Amino acid sequence: MDNLSQFEADLWAAADNLRANSKLTSSDYFMPVLGIIFLRHAENRFNAATQQIAVDQASGRMPKRQILPADYIRRRALFLPEEARFDTIMAKAKTDQADLPTLVTNAMNAIEADFEPLLNVLPKDYGIFESDVLESLMRLFNSEQIKRATGDIFGRIYEYFLAKFSIQKAHDNGEFFTPSSLVQLIVNVIEPDHGTIFDPACGSGGMFVQTSHFIEHEGGDTTKKVVFYGQEKNRDTIRIAKMNLAVHGLEGKIKEAITYYQDEHNLGPMEALEPGSCDFVMANPPFNVDLVDAEKIKTDARLPFGLPGVNKDKRVSNGNYLWISYFYSYLNEKGRAGFVMSSQASSAGNDEKIVRQKLVETGAVDVMISIKGGFFYTRTVPCELWHFDRAKPTERQDQVLMLDARSIGQLMKGSRKVYEFTSEQMRNLTAIVWLYRGQKDRFLGLVHDYFKSHIAACAALPEKITTFEIALADVDAPFGSVGKKVLTTTGLDAEKVQAFTDTLAELQNARTAFDTDAKALISNLATFEKEIGNNPLATNEQQHLARKAFDPIAAQTKGLIKQVDLLYKLASRAAANAADLTEAEAVAKAYNRRATGKLIKQLDETRRKTVEQLKYATYFHRQIVWLQDRFPQAEIQPVPGLVKVVTRKEIETADWSLTPGRYVGVAPSEVDEDFDFEQTITEIHEELAGLNAEALELAALIQKNLEELGV
Known part of the structure; x- marks a missing residue:
């Protein structure tokens, strides 16, 4: 499922909104919600197992006999009686006008009756819901996207909801x-x-x-x-x-x-x-x-x-x-x-x-x-x-x-307080343990995997750059129209004309430089892929040579990110300058502000995707650099501020302390190349907007309470 993180966040926001519009607290709500996720996932697994059983019987891998619950268990699924199936519950609630909380409770009882490990485990207190709130919650987990979700995705969603309820301290x-x-x-x-x-x-x-x-x-x-x-x-x-x-x-x-x-x-x-x-x-x-x-x-x-x-x-x-x-x-x-x-x-x-x-x-x-x-x-x-x-x-x-x-x-995405490891940070830390255990081959295998991911990320760059260039070219026409009108229209504000023409000239110069640098980067990437792509990179020496070959290309890539951002800013400024000139009727007729605004918005979208891909093209290179700079021989060695193998004698001398910081020393300061300023500012704005909205709600509640008290 593409963009799973956003999908999880959207699901949570919708479910939490339902809670906010009911009389339920988080403590009331979280077990029933987890039960609904469980029920939907159980049917997904049941349907997948049913299809697999049919295939196995058709191919002869399984005899054609009556299907037993154990056949589902072997395929990591629960056998679901008819009344415990999500789709059946939704259909009954729609056609029979049956009481939905009762239907869900009956489903949970039916599953427990057939599967002893879940006896007295599943939530059954669905009577606390108003029927329309419960129906909205179940519809939330009954979309086609959810129905197609695999086990891993459902596991992620379940864990995400556990984490969010944990943040709310909904339980213990x-x-x-x-x-x-x-x-x-x-x-x-x-x-x-x-x-x-x-x-x-x-x-x-x-x-x-x-x-x-x-x-x-x-x-x-x-x-x-x-x-x-x-x-x-x-x-x-x-x-x-x-x-x-x-x-x-x-x-x-x-x-x-x-x-x-x-x-x-x-x-x-x-x-x-x-x-x-x-x-x-x-x-x-x-x-x-x-x-x-x-x-x-x-x-x-x-x-x-x-x-x-x-x-x-x-x-x-x-x-x-x-x-x-x-x-x-x-x-x-x-x-x-x-x-x-x-x-x-x-x-x-x-x-x-x-x-x-x-x-x-x-x-x-x-x-x-x-x-x-x-x-x-x-x-x-x-x-x-x-x-x-x-x-x-x-x-x-x-x-x-x-x-x-x-x-x-x-x-963590969407949080300014909670931290997590990225997948690569996790792998890098694990690789240090491998070196400590003498498993050099696993360390080299990880670096090799990074090279494969790195080359794949670079391969997608030309298309993204071309898309950005097309979007940039689309603004030529409206800017050109304004430029022609400026030359033939009298009485325009000289300073505004100068601002527009200066920005346009700056945009053209930046664009010329970008075209040259982008072609050079694409050419260098092609050469690198040709020379490195089919190389096994099995030894530490081969991997270091490949990394060094990309070092100057990485610098080029970072430079192009700045150029892409600059081009977008100049185009936006030119659009604003052109809008300033529409005070004159002749210019206003030649310049469609709304259409140009859409082009600038499209340019921003392609800029964002291009910058993301440019960053991604160097991301795995940075992981390789991180590992190789600290462990150049692909062997464990002390790294200040990070790691050291200590002996029992050293531990005894340190009063039997097992605190790593006591042994590894202090690391030299480094620039965090992964810091995303734009994303951080966006998150700060989102949090501020949320706090402002919450403050308004609290102010209204206080005012209401004061009025009720006659103050």
Whole structure:
């Protein structure tokens, strides 16, 4: 689906507008909305599986027999009884004038009756809706575009709504949702591709979903590779998690439990120094909890390093190191763990430092990554991603990769507060981990992929430049008409005439320079593609030569961006200057302001697309430069402000601190070439407009309240 981000935003805006026009709060609204998304997606998957079953039977891959619900499960879909199908519900509501909230509730009951993992999970409180509001909501998710949406797209939409509800703190202070950037980075580091996967604080199940994406990206089948186990203390959050898994065609064994006191799946060790049963453990636990009863857990086998500190009330002073100990103890002899943790924990003192020292001495601490504040939707504190590997090779037993990613990340589209990693930032950080593990071939493979994307982006440039040139040529006629009239019309304002003719001359000069530079760029791009396009670029040396060959072309491309913007500004100014001259009737008859305005608007649109493509043509080159400048030999090395591999001795000298910033130093200041000034200004204007509208609404409400009070 093209422009998915905008589509998500439009869906949210429409759904949130429905809420705003009802008596419902976000807390009332969010579970039913997620249920509607689930219902629509379930039918999409059901229809796709039905078609696949028909194809399989026709080809002989499946015997022609009665279709069973298990046939749908094998195809990652739920068998939907007739009354649970979205289209059936909409048809009944239209023709039978049936009560829509009742129809939807009956659908949820029917699905639960046929699929035990969802029993008592799906929302059924649709009676809170007025029928017309619910109908509008369902129509929103019944467009042809939605009906054609695949599983990945629906998963994205579901996650987007979870994130937006998290921002609104619609449930449990928004803590049920871990930003996908952080989850994906954890998954990339520990690579959970087999066996038992456990999240003891599973929230909405994001760790499981990202694991599935990782496995399928590698060509595997999640249902055959892994088994998901989860624990979560909040019953409603468990419902969100099970729906999240189901909307992605997944299942998980999730139980209600307080992990401090319970091991409901019996995955932990029986004795303190024994390993657990998990191949992978992932979590985003609650930070800095200080109410855990020490008496209940003092003999817990999941605390092999002892309690991290107990206060006078016999409570654990801070629960962070309980979680850290749990994550370690649940792992089997070859297990890996990745989790989010408060940045305070990596350098905490007293009894927590003793636990941390013992943990480092096991050799299992593998990768530490610092993340700047702002990645969470409901809290702005910085955090760190910890990673354990109980099967580290001998040569890395006393080493830890310290990676400070606090300078990396960008504001999420449409937000001035929440950060995320771009796909390429995520891949670059992962590539550093590869180098640390000696996987040079994967690093070179990533650079090679960047070259392929880079060449494809460059190949689209000539068409965009030509389109812009055509749009620019379209304004010649109206400007030419004004120019001729100026020469034959008396009594015009001399200063206005001079302004128009000067701008026109400047526009012509800029255009001549642009034509020359654009032809040179297109020619150089063609030469580069011819010389590099078929080159395997398999070695580090070949990749460096290719990058250096493009360096001057990248400079040309950046220069052309400025020229495109300048041409548009000059054309706009010329249009304004021409409009100033229409005070004279003769000029007014020769100059169609409305038609020229449309041409300028079209020119702006082609300018925007051309500039986007020019930036895109250098985008992957910048990723290559970023990696090669920091790791020129395609080997791990210290990079100030970013990364360093430290030894156990260095950690001991630093008071057993695991804070990356303590080791990597300070990076030299750099210019952010990815900063988009125009987009930032647009976002600021949009936010200001929203705040102004909200202020007007509040002022009107205050005025109304005062009038009701007789003030």
